[in-house]
Amino acid sequence: MTKIEAVIQPSELNEVKSALQAVGISGMVVIDVRGHGRQKGHTEFYRGREYDVDLLPKIKLELVVKDEQVEEVEQAILQAARTGEIGDGKIFRSRIDEIIRVRNNERGAEAI
Amino acid sequence: MKRILAGIVIALLAIAITPACWAETAPLSDGTIDTVTTSNMARLEAKIAEAKTSADNAKSSADNAWVLTSAALVLMMTGPGLALFYGGLVRKKNVISMLMQSFALMAVVSILWAVFGYSLAFAHGNSFIGGFQYLFLHGVGSAPDADYSATIPAATFMLFQMMFAVITPALITGAFAERMKFSSMLVFTVLWMIIVYCPMTHMIWGKGGLLNFAQGGVIPTLDFAGGTVVEILSGLSSLVAAIYVGRRLGYPKEAFVPHSMVISFTGACLLWVGWFGFNAGSALGAGSLATSAFMATHFASAAAVVGWSLCEWIINGKPTLLGAISGAVAGMVAITPASGFVGPMPAMVIGFLAGVLCHYMVNKVKAKLGYDDSLDVFGVHGVGGTLGMVLTGVFASRAVNSAGLSGLIEGEWKQVVRQLESIGISWVLAIIGTLVALVVVDKTMGLRVSEQDEIDGLDQASHDEEAYAYETQTR
Numbered sequence: 001m002t003k004i005e006a007v008i009q010p011s012e013l014n015e016v017k018s019a020l021q022a023v024g025i026s027g028m029v030v031i032d033v034r035g036h037g038r039q040k041g042h043t044e045f046y047r048g049r050e051y052d053v054d055l056l057p058k059i060k061l062e063l064v065v066k067d068e069q070v071e072e073v074e075q076a077i078l079q080a081a082r083t084g085e086i087g088d089g090k091i092f093r094s095r096i097d098e099i100i101r102v103r104n105n106e107r108g109a110e111a112i
Numbered sequence: 113m114k115r116i117l118a119g120i121v122i123a124l125l126a127i128a129i130t131p132a133c134w135a136e137t138a139p140l141s142d143g144t145i146d147t148v149t150t151s152n153m154a155r156l157e158a159k160i161a162e163a164k165t166s167a168d169n170a171k172s173s174a175d176n177a178w179v180l181t182s183a184a185l186v187l188m189m190t191g192p193g194l195a196l197f198y199g200g201l202v203r204k205k206n207v208i209s210m211l212m213q214s215f216a217l218m219a220v221v222s223i224l225w226a227v228f229g230y231s232l233a234f235a236h237g238n239s240f241i242g243g244f245q246y247l248f249l250h251g252v253g254s255a256p257d258a259d260y261s262a263t264i265p266a267a268t269f270m271l272f273q274m275m276f277a278v279i280t281p282a283l284i285t286g287a288f289a290e291r292m293k294f295s296s297m298l299v300f301t302v303l304w305m306i307i308v309y310c311p312m313t314h315m316i317w318g319k320g321g322l323l324n325f326a327q328g329g330v331i332p333t334l335d336f337a338g339g340t341v342v343e344i345l346s347g348l349s350s351l352v353a354a355i356y357v358g359r360r361l362g363y364p365k366e367a368f369v370p371h372s373m374v375i376s377f378t379g380a381c382l383l384w385v386g387w388f389g390f391n392a393g394s395a396l397g398a399g400s401l402a403t404s405a406f407m408a409t410h411f412a413s414a415a416a417v418v419g420w421s422l423c424e425w426i427i428n429g430k431p432t433l434l435g436a437i438s439g440a441v442a443g444m445v446a447i448t449p450a451s452g453f454v455g456p457m458p459a460m461v462i463g464f465l466a467g468v469l470c471h472y473m474v475n476k477v478k479a480k481l482g483y484d485d486s487l488d489v490f491g492v493h494g495v496g497g498t499l500g501m502v503l504t505g506v507f508a509s510r511a512v513n514s515a516g517l518s519g520l521i522e523g524e525w526k527q528v529v530r531q532l533e534s535i536g537i538s539w540v541l542a543i544i545g546t547l548v549a550l551v552v553v554d555k556t557m558g559l560r561v562s563e564q565d566e567i568d569g570l571d572q573a574s575h576d577e578e579a580y581a582y583e584t585q586t587r
Contacts, residue, residue, distance in 0.1 A: 044369070045428045047488070048475025051367040 001096040002070045006061045007089040008081040013059050019080035023072050028063040039087035175263040175397040179272050182393020186275035189386030190282045191215050197379030198286050200372040201487050205569020206290045207579035213285040225274040232310035239322040242314045259319050261396040280342045286487030287350030288357045293561050294574045300553045308545035313341050323534050333534040334508050337394035339449025339501045340538040347494020348542035356550045357559050359484035373433050380437035387444045391451040405451040412463030416443020419467025442470035442492045446500035453516045458507035466496045505531035
């Protein structure tokens with residue numbers, strides 16, 4: 001089982017969701033986050049003083065998939081989330097040891 | 113005999129067809145024309161007097177209705193207007209503190225006003241402060257006080273003025289926002305009302321006040337709705353308080369940006385509406401002077417929004433909402449002393465200049481001087497109020513208000529000098545009085561919250577409340 005975390009542009013969320021549905025993924029967690037990688041941010045004015053806003057609004061998706069789905073899911077996200085600009089985000093992949101469904105104690109891939 | 117009878121019949125008929133009031137009094141025994149006319153005249157005069165009383169009552173009711181409405185509008189300026197305006201401008205952890213300070217002053221200053229404030233401001237006294245005749249509102253009832261307004265109850269005038277007394281110290285809370293102890297703020301306000309607010313109000317508007325142009329003041333000053341009393345006093349006191357209390361932790365390295373412009377915007381719009389009560393209500397009647405002041409207020413505000421926004425557009429490349437609403441407030445501050453004495457076009461000039469000047473003060477001068485007037489009470493109210501007082505002396509016109517005085521445009525350049533003298537007096541009173549009040553509170557109970565409380569935020573530290581609670585659900 002693999003966890004895929006994707007930080008994407010907020011404007012691409014709907015596209016990514018549709019792309020994931022198209023490859024059969026229905027469950028995910030979506031979080032409003034702020035952050036930046038290489039992107040510089042922008043400047044705002046407050047009472048005549050210019051200041052940098054470098055923590056930019058992003059969306060973070062978290063989903064856990066079966067290992068054989070990983071490649072397909074990652075491709076779906078990459079294609080849907082890409083605008084070609086700096087700040088399009090990143091995908092992080094990690095191993096998951098266990099999943100337990102709260103409702104009925106199902107474990108492992110069954111619980112995805 | 114027949115002739116006599118016919119004469120009597122004719123006379124009776126004549127009496128019968130005359131109006132009832134006449135018939136009642138026309139003496140039957142004495143039918144001479146002179147007597148009938150005289151008593152008729154007396155009756156007519158009584159009728160006219162009655163009609164006049166009834167017309168006066170109607171005017172009095174109309175005036176009373178407008179001034180009471182205005183009093184309510186001015187209260188709305190403090191809560192929720194100013195409270196929301198300030199609440200949105202601070203950080204999330206200090207919202208409750210701003211709302212609570214304004215609301216607490218609505219209660220506390222109202223009580224002070226009834227107990228002694230109104231008396232010290234508006235009772236007979238000397239040139240500088242009122243006497244004690246109206247303590248506990250003694251003698252302030254339904255009878256008008258002709259020294260202030262002959263057509264509304266003295267109690268209505270007292271209520272209207274009370275709302276001014278409420279908002280003025282509430283304005284100052286913007287200067288020491290995010291770091292002042294709540295208890296110290298309350299004690300400071302009590303002292304400040306006695307030392308600063310009541311004397312200045314008496315001087316400018318009270319019976320026999322030093323600057324009261326309507327009642328033979330030594331320096332006849334034009335201040336229609338509180339350019340000195342509300343704007344300069346709050347502005348200058350704010351400057352002193354901001355410097356004395358000291359900067360917020362992290363200022364000016366960190367930009368403390370408004371946590372919600374939506375909230376501040378709502379507050380600013382309420383201030384705009386409320387200001388019609390503030391200025392047009394200061395006509396103390398429902399006549400055309402109220403319309404004139406209403407008009408001046410609105411156009412000044414509109415022009416100031418344009419002035420401030422243009423500055424931002426030219427200097428920073430984009431106009432901001434914060435700038436637009438700050439401009440509106442600056443324009444209404446500046447027109448406050450002038451609103452009852454100038455026409456709509458001079459009002460636009462005053463508003464536009466206020467927008468430009470206050471933008472410069474808040475954005476350039478404040479940064480250079482380095483004091484932390486958190487929400488720019490000095491830059492907007494102190495500077496805007498001072499500009500407005502000067503320009504009142506320039507643009508005041510007796511064509512607009514025949515009961516007023518002429519300004520520079522009508523050839524009376526001395527009025528500008530008188531306005532400057534009054535500005536000087538109000539600056540000095542605000543600076544010294546505020547300093548005294550601050551030192552007394554500082555030495556007895558301290559002014560600032562602890563560093564940890566400031567970091568945690570005043571909402572938690574002073575009130576154990578959160579503006580935006582983290583909600584947990586239970587089934």
